Amino acid sequence: SFHKSKGQHILKNPLLVDTIVQKSGIKSTDVVLEIGPGTGNLTKKLLEAGKKVIAVEIDPRMVLELQRRFQGTPYSNRLTVIQGDVLKTELPYFDICVANIPYQISSPLTFKLLAHQPAFRCAIIMFQREFAMRLVAQPGDKLYCRLTVNTQLHARIFHLLKVGRNNFRPPPKVDSSVVRIEPRKPRIDVNQKEWDGFLRICFNRKNKTLGAIFRQKNVISLLEKNYKTVQALKLSHEDPPKETETKLDLSNLDDFTDDEGMDMDGATDDEMEVEDGEAGEVQSEFKGKVLGVLKEADFEEKRSSKLSLQEFLYLLSLFNKAGIHFC
């Protein structure tokens, strides 16, 4: 009997298993990481193709079945089974990861793999179709989202294969896709917390203009809080303190009047933030600074749903240069 909660859907189509292994491009010298080997249908082919397979499986019954299956075969000394939750397991060195995973761990597992050092060559992973399409989406695609940009920061991702639900026993409720994830080498150098905070704000309403998003009161006050913290830190390191940032500049306030009334992206009124209820001069000045960065590089009218990874990186660098931080 299979555990639904553990996402146990066994690949029953041997041709499909062959295709996945072929497309993986495993070399005879490779250490292969498999996640969720289950009864071992994929494991067997991985053992045939690679030098060594390390399989992480959470279900002790499956671990037993797997060990029984390969006991006394030439494969047994090239297979290591680790019993445990892959999300809580410290991963060993591997060259390539091939896995038909339980879909509920898709997101955390992807980020765990992408954080792994040293970077592996590639990971060939079966995901729920929609998750896979989010990973490979391009700017302007319907499924382009924070997950897309966040994963594409660390890796190049390719769609390899569509897999119908009837290739599994029992069949899951959704169709699947196999994707290939290649970690970028070298890594793109960015402060992970800054990046994460930045993307959360940008994708808060992915179809709104960045101008509208960065006018929101809660966004401005968060960024201003960060700004003051950073300025205070800087000042405490300077001796004597330079000019303090209390200069008043109301000259260009007109440029920043709200245009949300004209927003054409279908956002309903209750999503709109009420602005400037108790805004003092300092907040207005800071808001001008933030919007100035957007204007400077012509981002004000753009929307996150259409921005490339390079554009996000560029915009973040502009904000940081202006002393505006997201963590």
Ligand code: SAM
């Ligand atoms: N690889 C097999 C196949 O293709 O036939 C089974 C795939 S099945 C979709 C997912 C497997 O992952 C199950 O054997 C399940 O017990 C295991 N699993 C579920 N959650 C896990 C976790 N957090 N860590 C490791 N294995 C897990």
